[in-house]
Amino acid sequence: MAKNLTTREEDYSKWYNELVVKADLAENSGVRGCMVIKPYGYAIWEKMQAELDRMFKETGHQNAYFPLFIPKSYFSKEASHVDGFAKECAVVTHYRLKTDESGKGIIVDPDAKLEEELIVRPTSETIIWDTYRKWVQSYRDLPILVNQWANVVRWEMRTRLFLRTAEFLWQEGHTAHATEKEAIAEAEQMLRVYAEFVENYMAIPVIKGLKTESERFAGALETYCIEALMQDGKALQAGTSHFLGQNFAKAFDVKFTDKKGKMDYVWATSWGVSTRLMGALVMTHSDDNGLVLPPNLAPDQVVIVPIYRNDEQFEAVSEVAESIMKKLRASGLRVKFDNRDTHKPGWKFNEYELKGVPVRIAIGPKDVEKGTVEIARRDTLEKDFVKTEDVVDKIVALMDEIQQNLYKKASDFRSNNTTTVDSYDAFKEVLDTKGGFILAHWDGTAATEERIKNETKATIRCIPLDDDTESGSCMVTGKPSARRVLFARAY
Amino acid sequence: MAKNLTTREEDYSKWYNELVVKADLAENSGVRGCMVIKPYGYAIWEKMQAELDRMFKETGHQNAYFPLFIPKSYFSKEASHVDGFAKECAVVTHYRLKTDESGKGIIVDPDAKLEEELIVRPTSETIIWDTYRKWVQSYRDLPILVNQWANVVRWEMRTRLFLRTAEFLWQEGHTAHATEKEAIAEAEQMLRVYAEFVENYMAIPVIKGLKTESERFAGALETYCIEALMQDGKALQAGTSHFLGQNFAKAFDVKFTDKKGKMDYVWATSWGVSTRLMGALVMTHSDDNGLVLPPNLAPDQVVIVPIYRNDEQFEAVSEVAESIMKKLRASGLRVKFDNRDTHKPGWKFNEYELKGVPVRIAIGPKDVEKGTVEIARRDTLEKDFVKTEDVVDKIVALMDEIQQNLYKKASDFRSNNTTTVDSYDAFKEVLDTKGGFILAHWDGTAATEERIKNETKATIRCIPLDDDTESGSCMVTGKPSARRVLFARAY
Numbered sequence: 001m002a003k004n005l006t007t008r009e010e011d012y013s014k015w016y017n018e019l020v021v022k023a024d025l026a027e028n029s030g031v032r033g034c035m036v037i038k039p040y041g042y043a044i045w046e047k048m049q050a051e052l053d054r055m056f057k058e059t060g061h062q063n064a065y066f067p068l069f070i071p072k073s074y075f076s077k078e079a080s081h082v083d084g085f086a087k088e089c090a091v092v093t094h095y096r097l098k099t100d101e102s103g104k105g106i107i108v109d110p111d112a113k114l115e116e117e118l119i120v121r122p123t124s125e126t127i128i129w130d131t132y133r134k135w136v137q138s139y140r141d142l143p144i145l146v147n148q149w150a151n152v153v154r155w156e157m158r159t160r161l162f163l164r165t166a167e168f169l170w171q172e173g174h175t176a177h178a179t180e181k182e183a184i185a186e187a188e189q190m191l192r193v194y195a196e197f198v199e200n201y202m203a204i205p206v207i208k209g210l211k212t213e214s215e216r217f218a219g220a221l222e223t224y225c226i227e228a229l230m231q232d233g234k235a236l237q238a239g240t241s242h243f244l245g246q247n248f249a250k251a252f253d254v255k256f257t258d259k260k261g262k263m264d265y266v267w268a269t270s271w272g273v274s275t276r277l278m279g280a281l282v283m284t285h286s287d288d289n290g291l292v293l294p295p296n297l298a299p300d301q302v303v304i305v306p307i308y309r310n311d312e313q314f315e316a317v318s319e320v321a322e323s324i325m326k327k328l329r330a331s332g333l334r335v336k337f338d339n340r341d342t343h344k345p346g347w348k349f350n351e352y353e354l355k356g357v358p359v360r361i362a363i364g365p366k367d368v369e370k371g372t373v374e375i376a377r378r379d380t381l382e383k384d385f386v387k388t389e390d391v392v393d394k395i396v397a398l399m400d401e402i403q404q405n406l407y408k409k410a411s412d413f414r415s416n417n418t419t420t421v422d423s424y425d426a427f428k429e430v431l432d433t434k435g436g437f438i439l440a441h442w443d444g445t446a447a448t449e450e451r452i453k454n455e456t457k458a459t460i461r462c463i464p465l466d467d468d469t470e471s472g473s474c475m476v477t478g479k480p481s482a483r484r485v486l487f488a489r490a491y
Numbered sequence: 492m493a494k495n496l497t498t499r500e501e502d503y504s505k506w507y508n509e510l511v512v513k514a515d516l517a518e519n520s521g522v523r524g525c526m527v528i529k530p531y532g533y534a535i536w537e538k539m540q541a542e543l544d545r546m547f548k549e550t551g552h553q554n555a556y557f558p559l560f561i562p563k564s565y566f567s568k569e570a571s572h573v574d575g576f577a578k579e580c581a582v583v584t585h586y587r588l589k590t591d592e593s594g595k596g597i598i599v600d601p602d603a604k605l606e607e608e609l610i611v612r613p614t615s616e617t618i619i620w621d622t623y624r625k626w627v628q629s630y631r632d633l634p635i636l637v638n639q640w641a642n643v644v645r646w647e648m649r650t651r652l653f654l655r656t657a658e659f660l661w662q663e664g665h666t667a668h669a670t671e672k673e674a675i676a677e678a679e680q681m682l683r684v685y686a687e688f689v690e691n692y693m694a695i696p697v698i699k700g701l702k703t704e705s706e707r708f709a710g711a712l713e714t715y716c717i718e719a720l721m722q723d724g725k726a727l728q729a730g731t732s733h734f735l736g737q738n739f740a741k742a743f744d745v746k747f748t749d750k751k752g753k754m755d756y757v758w759a760t761s762w763g764v765s766t767r768l769m770g771a772l773v774m775t776h777s778d779d780n781g782l783v784l785p786p787n788l789a790p791d792q793v794v795i796v797p798i799y800r801n802d803e804q805f806e807a808v809s810e811v812a813e814s815i816m817k818k819l820r821a822s823g824l825r826v827k828f829d830n831r832d833t834h835k836p837g838w839k840f841n842e843y844e845l846k847g848v849p850v851r852i853a854i855g856p857k858d859v860e861k862g863t864v865e866i867a868r869r870d871t872l873e874k875d876f877v878k879t880e881d882v883v884d885k886i887v888a889l890m891d892e893i894q895q896n897l898y899k900k901a902s903d904f905r906s907n908n909t910t911t912v913d914s915y916d917a918f919k920e921v922l923d924t925k926g927g928f929i930l931a932h933w934d935g936t937a938a939t940e941e942r943i944k945n946e947t948k949a950t951i952r953c954i955p956l957d958d959d960t961e962s963g964s965c966m967v968t969g970k971p972s973a974r975r976v977l978f979a980r981a982y
Contacts, residue, residue: 030565030621031609034558039637042555064533067525068611068642068658069581072588074521076596087588090560091599092611094582095646097563105567108582108608117599118522120559120583120611130521140833146530151559151642155586167559342631 003354007288012232016283020161023291023355025278033159033166037275040355043299045169045275049149051201051296052171052273055193061145061173066127068151069118074126078251081125084218088155090120090166120153125219125244125270128174129252136176136266138257143186144176162279163236163491170274176266178258180245183267184222187243190271191224194239202277203294203406204228204284205414206238207437207486209462214446217270221245227461227486229414230283233435235461235488238280241271279491284410285379291356292378294406295399300336302328302395303357305348307364314341316368320388324361324373327392333399353378358402359395379405420484424475427487431456437488441481443474452476452487461486494845498779503723507774511652514782514846516769524650524657528766531846534790536660536766540640542692542787543662543764546684552636552664557618559642560609565617569742572616575709579646581611581657611644616710616735616761619665620743627667627757629748634677635667643765653770654727654982661765667757669749671736674758675713678734681762682715685730693768694785694897695719695775696905697729698928698977700953705937708761712736718952718977720905721774724926726952726979729771732762770982775901776870782847783869785897786890793819793826793886794848796839798855805832807859811879815852815864818883824890844869849893850886870896911975915966918978922947928979932972934965943967943978952977 005022006014021027025041037045053063069092075082096112099105121127128146135141153167162168173190177183191208198204206226216223220242228238249255249265257263285292295301304321308314321337328335336357338348345362352360362374373391376383379402386394417436421427430438442448442460453459463485474481496513497505512518516532528536544554560583566573587603590596612618619637626632644658653659664681668674682699689695697717707714711733719729740746740756747757776783786792795812799805812828819826827848829839836853843851853865864882867874870893877885908927912918921929933939933951944950954976965972 027622027625029558029618031558031560031562031618034560036558036622037556039553039555043553046554062530062534063537064530065528065660067520067522067527068644069522069525071522072597072599075588082597088586089588090583090609091585091588092581093584093599096579097566097582097610098578106563106573108563108584118581119588127520127522131518131527134518153559169556 003290003350005288005290005354008231015288016279017161019282019286019290025282025291026161028161031166033156035161035165035167037169040299041278044281044293044297045278047297047299048197048201048277049171052193052197053149055197056147056171056173059145059189059193061147061175064146064148065150066124066131066148068121070121070124070127072117072119074130075119077126078219078247080247081219081251085122085154088157089122090153090155092118092120121150122152122154123270123272124148124150124152124172125174125248126252129248129254129268132174132176132266133252133254136254136256139178139259142176142178142256142266143182144174145186146175147171147173160279162275162282165275168275170272172270172272175269176249176254177269178256178264178267180267183245183269184243187222187224187241187269187271190241190269191226191239194241194271194273195226198226198228198238198277198280199407201294201296202281202284203296203403203410204238204280205407205411207462207464208466209464209486211240211462212446212449212460212485214449215460217242219244219247221247224465225462227437227488228280228284229417229437229488230280230491231413232283233417233489235437235490236276236280236283237461237490238277239271239273242269244268244270285406286356289381290354292406293356293358295358295403298356298358299334300357301333301399302335302359302361303348303352304335304337304361304363305345305352306337306339307345307362309365313365314339316365317363320368320373321361321363324388324391328395331392331396333395359398361391361395377402379409422472422475427458427475428456431458431489435489437461437486439484440475440487441472441483442485443477443479443481445477445479448474448476456489458487458489461488461490494781494841496779496781496845499722506779507770508652510773510777510781516773516782517652519652522657524647526652526656526658528660531790532769535772535784535788536769538788538790539688539692539768540662543684543688544640546688547638547662547664550636550680550684552638552666555637555639556641557615557622557639559612561612561615561618563608563610565621566610568617569710569738571738572710572742576613576645579648580613581644581646583609583611612641613643613645614761614763615639615641615643615663616665616739617743620739620745620759623665623667623757624743624745627745627747630669630750633667633669633747633757634673635665636677637666638662638664651770653766653773656766659766661763663761663763666760667740667745668760669747669758671758674736674760675734678713678715678732678760678762681732681760682717682730685732685762685764686717689717689719689729689768689771690898692785692787693772693775694787694894694901695729695771696898696902698953698955699957700955700977702731702953703937703940703951703976705940706951708733710735710738712738715956716953718928718979719771719775720908720928720979721771721982722904723774724908724980726928726981727767727771727774728952728981729768730762730764733760735759735761776897777847780872781845783897784847784849786849786894789847789849790825791827791843791848792824792890793850793852794839794843795826795828795852795854796836796843797828797830798836798853800856804856807856808854811859811864812852812854815879815882819886822883822887824886850889852882852886868893870900913963913966918949918966919947922949922980926980928952928977930975931966931978932963932974933976934968934970934972936968936970939965939967947980949978949980952979952981
């Protein structure tokens with residue numbers, strides 16, 4: 001290996017940072033906290049977008065686009081929203097630059113000050129609900145099922161590629177409904193869509209749950225979330241779906257007339273996932289040799305590397321390679337034949353291992369003679385010789401096998417790193433030795449939650465939505481608890 | 492018609508503004524100059540994006556993402572670029588809001604002033620070339636063929652939906668090459684891609700040409716463009732592709748070692764089309780009844796409207812409708828069966844005419860009896876009864892026919908509104924009476940170009956790339972001219 005990648009055991013955080021850059025996923029830019037998503041990283045994000053977009057449309061949603069800027073006053077209209085979002089944000093105050101007369105280059109033109117400052121959207125509830133007021137009069141105008149793919153900005157002081165950046169890409173769904181019941185059903189439906197996507201495409205098992213009041217989205221009555229566990233034992237929130245009640249409808253005066261002619265405020269949801277999922281993908285499956293990508297999201301699912309010493313060998317090998325490529329493509333797979341003569345096979349093996357291509361095929365002159373090819377799996381690093389006539393069936397089957405193996409591996413890891421504890425001492429010990437998810441009883445108060453957070457840096461990731469009904473007593477206060485909740489230190 | 496749409500003859504500009512809003516394409520937002528692209532408008536834009544994205548990928552390009560913000564100093568690095576872009580733009584000066592202690596609500600925190608102001612990107616050459624410096628060392632790293640789908644902001648004082656908005660959506664390609672020849676070939680290739688897209692998908696004929704020096708992109712050595720003619724006789728620039736020479740490589744110090752070990756600056760292109768194309772689409776084909784969409788870009792290509800008086804009739808009609816819908820979908824068409832019982836057929840007819848759906852099928856109880864359906868074409872407004880068993884073949888054929896008819900109609904309009912003139916008087920008369928494209932001789936100087944612009948508001952749209960070699964003398968100065976150039980008043 002000439003990758004010089006820090007191992008996970010040496011320094012998990014450093015391993016992650018290096019891998020994201022070396023595998024050509026993203027890098028820091030000249031603008032503080034803003035990343036450049038490189039073509040290979042963006043190709044994975046595009047696959048994610050395509051699947052999510054399909055799932056949104058299958059559940060009746062349409063895309064639209066709302067302004068990047070939000071007038072400052074909009075944030076003040078929903079009381080709890082302003083506390084959560086109108087703080088660390090990018091503020092546009094002027095609309096013109098000019099050449100400085102005293103020769104200082106270009107400067108901000110003091111005469112071009114905006115009457116009201118504009119905030120670069122950290123999330124779009126306010127500007128969207130200001131728009132929905134014009135769209136909704138009657139129950140016939142409902143539901144509105146809209147999604148937006150967009151960039152948003154939250155001024156973060158400490159940033160990390162994909163996990164926490166000042167600007168990031170995401171989708172934000174914003175729906176409007178005639179009844180509370182319908183809005184709650186929508187928020188729950190989108191949580192299921194997210195869970196299905198993350199589990200089936202990203203091969204990451206998640207726990208569905210509800211956030212506690214203190215961890216809720218600013219302006220929401222209920223925040224649903226999916227929580228995943230990373231290889232270092234820390235949790236990562238992979239998606240959220242909010243039931244917003246009538247808060248935004250009241251703030252922006254969005255009313256409708258129901259079938260009986262009665263006026264009421266509209267019920268709302270919002271839900272989003274972001275490029276943060278790229279971080280989750282890297283941290284869940286990758287190893288000390290580089291990225292490991294699930295076949296469902298890999299830009300190249302199969303790469304074919306020719307091995308040869310002269311033109312004659314190259315031609316013989318290429319003929320077999322191209323025939324295999326053609327058949328694999330006809331089976332719907334994304335295949336690359338790397339026939340560049342500027343790089344040696346060993347270099348290419350390294351490169352595709354680093355970039356996590358699920359299956360590598362190597363073909364040399366001896367393989368052509370014997371009618372075999374060498375297949376290497378990225379997930380297990382196993383190699384195998386396969387008859388050329390069997391290679392297509394074998395690889396088509398491998399795609400499923402690898403996808404499922406990655407999910408199983410992540411799932412086993414999570415099982416092995418989920419601990420049930422009954423005392424606060426045991427809780428602290430597990431946190432400091434093993435990490436991972438901890439299921440424990442909690443008295444349901446914000447005070448106890450806060451104390452645990454301050455003393456251990458662990459937070460309640462969610463109140464799981466499973467049907468566990470085991471009651472008990474709070475590990476800290478001994479007060480009664482209806483069920484165990486999920487704790488972890490988190491990204 | 493209950494659409495209350497201003498006619499084109501009454502007021503073309505008002506007709507356009509009303510149509511964009513009434514057909515649910517877009518509307519103004521609460522933020523000055525920023526539009527909301529509504530779901531129906533966005534669905535058309537998504538179709539455009541999908542085709543363009545496919546064409547970019549087929550020509551070897553990959554997508555990536557670069558920061559929204561650009562440090563102010565970056566603009567100063569390329570001398571002519573700064574004059575063109577670092578003027579009317581959104582400037583971020585602060586990164587925090589706070590609650591005012593004297594009760595004025597939330598205010599900008601004066602302690603959170605940025606050391607260097609950030610500009611919301613009006614175009615991304617500077618931030619991208621600052622990044623390419625890190626990506627390029629050797630000829631092996633070239634070419635870089637990257638495209639970005641993004642929002643950009645140019646602070647426009649007078650805005651119009653799609654045609655000129657402060658924020659708009661676009662794609663910007665940014666490529667880096669080892670040779671001048673290769674970069675020019677790339678700029679020309681992308682012009683052809685744009686022309687092919689606009690002609691084959693949008694059904695709008697375009698003239699390919701070169702901009703004069705004064706109309707060039709700020710920082711380009713050559714700007715290629717495609718120009719289209721709108722129904723009011725004004726031109727609209729539909730796309731541009733720039734050969735940037737080594738200007739940005741020099742400004743951002745992007746060098747590479749060639750095969751012989753010699754260092755040189757990298758050669759560049761950039762190219763873009765934007766949501767402005769939506770305006771061109773509306774203004775080229777639509778009529779006094781509403782939108783007219785080419786089948787290749789229509790979100791719904793066919794709509795089926797049932798006509799009935801009771802449940803029994805509805806069931807009989809629905810059975811036929813659903814069978815037709817199924818077959819049309821199996822033929823790859825986008826079909827909607829509008830079986831809502833909240834709206835009458837007449838209302839629906841109006842709605843789909845306004846929204847430009849290419850083909851409408853109406854089915855009533857008598858049609859079921861007779862084994863026929865009524866087909867209405869949006870482009871010609873012709874209606875026809877067709878046997879149910881022939882309807883699928885007929886409509887599949889109609890898709891091509893309508894697409895081609897729209898192109899032909901626009902092409903005929905352009906021919907009828909392109910005038911060749913030899914004197915400045917004739918030029919002014921044509922401009923004031925007929926408008927349209929005018930082919931005239933020009934002496935090639937910026938002074939004459941400027942004079943014509945000031946006196947007539949007409950600009951040189953382009954020096955066409957066709958093989959016209961007729962020389963002559965400038966209509967204004969009488970000086971020699973190698974060929975006629977294309978003039979028009981423009982959007």
